[in-house]
Amino acid sequence: MLEIVTLGREVLTQTAEPVQDIDDRIRSLAQEMLQAMRIGKGIGLAAPQVDLGLRLFVTEVDERPRIFINPEIVLTSQELADLEEGCLSIPGVYAKLKRPAAVRIQAWNERGRPFNLDAEGLEARVILHELDHLNGVLFVDRLSEPARKRVLAQYERRLRM
Numbered sequence: 001m002l003e004i005v006t007l008g009r010e011v012l013t014q015t016a017e018p019v020q021d022i023d024d025r026i027r028s029l030a031q032e033m034l035q036a037m038r039i040g041k042g043i044g045l046a047a048p049q050v051d052l053g054l055r056l057f058v059t060e061v062d063e064r065p066r067i068f069i070n071p072e073i074v075l076t077s078q079e080l081a082d083l084e085e086g087c088l089s090i091p092g093v094y095a096k097l098k099r100p101a102a103v104r105i106q107a108w109n110e111r112g113r114p115f116n117l118d119a120e121g122l123e124a125r126v127i128l129h130e131l132d133h134l135n136g137v138l139f140v141d142r143l144s145e146p147a148r149k150r151v152l153a154q155y156e157r158r159l160r161m
């Protein structure tokens with residue numbers, strides 16, 4: 001069972017490395033990540049969150065599980081959406097954040113085939129959040145300084161409970 005690492009672990013601040021071979025090891029990792037994500041009641045999980053510096057993440061929005069390997073953003077909308085976000089690596093705290101409302105992403109699936117996906121709404125939000133994880137960026141890093149301090153203080157209080 002994969003363990004989800006939390007705020008303070010170095011792997012969460014590092015740039016992940018491309019996946020070299022989409023093999024059985026990567027396929028079973030992706031399945032285990034989907035499982036860990038569901039147990040955590042999340043809708044996305046990136047490899048650095050399970051202590052692996054690989055460019056791979058999984059999402060599940062509207063009961064559609066997806067696996068993204070070596071993902072790249074093709075384009076993002078100019079229109080922004082202001083949505084509440086949380087993270088399994090900073091459990092229990094949430095904050096509203098503005099990001100592009102829609103995204104086109106290119107990635108490889110678990111069978112080693114490239115695909116493009118146009119996402120909007122919640123799915124776009126999850127994809128942009130998980131992509132950040134591959135670059136060592138957490139959603140709290142994108143908040144204004146006062147909002148970041150407030151959310152991190154909430155998280156600290158929660159840890160002591």
Ligand code: NI
Nearest residue numbers: 086087088089
């Ligand atoms: Ni996250």
